[in-house]
Amino acid sequence: MTPWQKALKDTAPAVRTLGADAVRRLGNAGFRETAREHPVRELLIDLLQDILRETRIAAARALGSLGEFEVLQEHSPRSSRDQREWARILRGEIPPLKRIWPGDLTI
Incomplete structure (x- = not known):
């Protein structure tokens, strides 16, 4: 199980939210197709029903940034x-992610 899968399944809502943002960063960094074909896609879909x-x-924005509009x-x-x-x-109209390090070019 990848760290992203673990984060998206975590019991802490804040960790799940950060996990969705991490998948979005990967997509923005050039791994969009990889993310769309990875099991994290289904976990993001599940998070669309999260209690928080x-x-x-965050999950909807991640899916949107991956081009998953039908979903x-x-x-x-x-x-x-x-x-x-x-x-x-x-x-x-997906707001950019906050930059988390100098030189961070993800959106």
């Missing part, structure tokens, strides 16, 4: 607040 909104949004349409949220965020992601 921050984690659901997001299939897993449309119930809450109107989440629906608004999904709509932004589907329009390609």
Whole structure:
């Protein structure tokens, strides 16, 4: 099991959220197709139903940045607040990730 899979399955919501961001960073760093074919994709889909909104949004943004728009349409949220965020992601309006080191070029 990869560190990303472990993070996405962690019992701590903050770790799951950071795991989704890590997958997004990998996709932005040129590993988009690899991430789409990896088991983390299914774990991100599962996180779209997470109890913590921050984690659901991080997973949706990760999937959106991987180009998984059909998945997001299939897993449309119930809450109107989440629906608004999904709509932004589907329009390609995904806010950039915070830079975490000097020279970090991921978005």
